[in-house]
Amino acid sequence: MQKDNQIVVDGLTFIPYLKREEIATQVERVGKEIARDYEGKQPIFLCVLTGAFVFAADLIRATGLNEAKITFIRYKSYEGTSSTGTVKQIIGLSDDIAGRDVIIIEDIVDTGLTACRMIEDLKKQNPASVRFATLLFKPESSQTGFTPDYIAFTIPPKFIIGYGLDLDGKARNIPDIYVIKEA
Numbered sequence: 590m591q592k593d594n595q596i597v598v599d600g601l602t603f604i605p606y607l608k609r610e611e612i613a614t615q616v617e618r619v620g621k622e623i624a625r626d627y628e629g630k631q632p633i634f635l636c637v638l639t640g641a642f643v644f645a646a647d648l649i650r651a652t653g654l655n656e657a658k659i660t661f662i663r664y665k666s667y668e669g670t671s672s673t674g675t676v677k678q679i680i681g682l683s684d685d686i687a688g689r690d691v692i693i694i695e696d697i698v699d700t701g702l703t704a705c706r707m708i709e710d711l712k713k714q715n716p717a718s719v720r721f722a723t724l725l726f727k728p729e730s731s732q733t734g735f736t737p738d739y740i741a742f743t744i745p746p747k748f749i750i751g752y753g754l755d756l757d758g759k760a761r762n763i764p765d766i767y768v769i770k771e772a
C-alpha cells in the first residue's frame with residue numbers, strides 16, 4: 590500500500606530514504622573502485638542471497654570485469670525487523686574458491702555476525718583473498734567491529750527495505766530504499 594510517498598508493509602509504515610538515482614551513483618562508484626583494485630585479475634563474486642541479488646546485478650555490471658565469475662550463497666539471521674543473533678547457512682557454495690580472489694557481495698552489514706561467520710567459513714577453503722562489498726553499513730549496530738572493504742552507504746541503525754532488502758520476504762522489488770517511520 591502506498592500513500593503520500595509512504596509505504597505500509599505488514600502494518601509497518603516506511604518513508605523514502607535513498608532514491609534510485611543516489612543508489613545508482615554510489616553503486617557505480619563502488620564498481621569503479623573494485624575495477625581499479627582487480628584490474629587484470631579474475632575474481633569470483635559471491636552474492637549473499639537473498640537480499641544482495643539486486644545490488645549484485647548492478648554492481649557486477651558497474652565493474653566491467655568481464656573475466657569475473659559470480660556465484661551464490663545463502664545465510665539467514667533476521668526474523669522480522671531484528672537480528673536473531675544466530676547465523677544459519679542455508680545454501681552452500683557450489684564453486685571451488687581455492688586460490689581465487691573472492692569478493693563477497695552483501696546487501697547490509699548490521700551486527701556484522703553474518704559477515705564474520707561467512708569470512709570464517711570461506712577462509713577454510715583457502716582462497717587467495719577475501720574482500721567484502723556491501724550496499725549498506727550500520728556501524729552503530731556492530732557487535733563485531735567488522736568494517737567492509739567496499740561500502741556504498743553508511744547509515745544509522747534503522748530498519749530499511751527496498752532494492753533487495755525485505756521485511757519477512759516482502760518489499761524486495763521496490764526500486765528505492767525506505768526507512769521505518771519512528772512512532
Ligand code: IMP
Nearest residue numbers: 667672698699700701702703748749754
Ligand atoms: P547481521 O548479521 O546482523 O550483520 O545482518 C545481516 C543480515 O541481516 C542482512 O544480510 C540482512 O538480511 C538482514 N538485515 C540487517 N539489517 C536489515 C535491514 O535494515 N533491513 C532488512 N534486512 C536487514
